[in-house]
Amino acid sequence: MKSEHIPKATIGRLAVYIQVLENLLRDGVEVISSEKLARACSVNSSQIRKDLAYFGEFGVRGVGYYVQELISSIKESLGIDRAWNCALIGVGNLGTALLKHQDFARRGFHVKAAFDCDPDKIGKEITGMEIVCPTHLKERAPELGLEIGIITTPPDRAQRAANHLVEANIRGIINFAPARIQVPPHIPVEYVDFFDHLYSLAFQVSLGDNN
Structure with a gap:
């Protein structure tokens, strides 16, 4: 239930x-x-x-x-007793690291497609996967069964990445970019911001300094 x-x-x-x-x-x-x-x-x-x-x-x-x-x-x-097919947008340092992270597939999350708008990256391969322009996401999503989107773009490109995911009927998004995005209410969004944890940790450490 x-x-x-x-x-x-x-x-x-x-x-x-x-x-x-x-x-x-x-x-x-x-x-x-x-x-x-x-x-x-x-x-x-x-x-x-x-x-x-x-x-x-x-x-x-x-x-x-x-x-x-x-x-x-x-x-x-x-709901993780099944495989979830994912699309990643933003093949920079973080995106590349996530694509190489073997635990994704082991835990049932399979990154089936990688997208980036940088002309120097489009067409190149990473972990055997060709990097494609996000404008092709909508046509690729049904054939690959994509359901989850992963955003690892710079903050100023996060909303554009989210728009591509929404147009492709992605069911949920995890956003690593340090920016808030606007999506329809039926699409859940999870934010992963390392600075949130660093700020929290710094606050807790500083409390100890004051005691």
């Missing part, structure tokens, strides 16, 4: 749970108690139970959680 009323913080913690559980599975752990899982995820056990309760009943009383089963259940709940 999915609900739009599930807090974003819960979704974020579920992603952490998956990461921790996958590491446990690689270490040969098949069953884990809620207390041990909570410590590994840096939360309390009641928080884990509350987060999982949004999607159903998990775990066995007196036993704990079966790791593989819990991974599969969380992935199904989040």
Whole structure:
């Protein structure tokens, strides 16, 4: 069961749970108690139970959680038990790094097309993928089954990239560019701004300096 009323913080913690559980599975752990899982995820056990309760009943009383089963259940709940085809716009340093990041495909997110408006980049290949002008995104999207857009352009080009994605009927966008974009309300947008985290960290460190 999915609900739009599930807090974003819960979704974020579920992603952490998956990461921790996958590491446990690689270490040969098949069953884990809620207390041990909570410590590994840096939360309390009641928080884990509350987060999982949004999607159903998990775990066995007196036993704990079966790791593989819990991974599969969380992935199904989040909608990541299937492959998602992605388009990336902006093949600069960050875009290139993301294209080379092998964890994308391993986690079910397959970057099927790379776009850039720089004439010096168009036609070149990166990780075996030809860089194409974004004006061709609309025609490429249906044939490649593109559903998610990844924006890694400079800030002044982010809106134009978003417009191309909207015209191509992309269903959701993750924006790494340090700029806000305008899209129709039915298209969810997630922003990834490293400076948000740096500002937050600097504030926390400065609090320690003042104590």
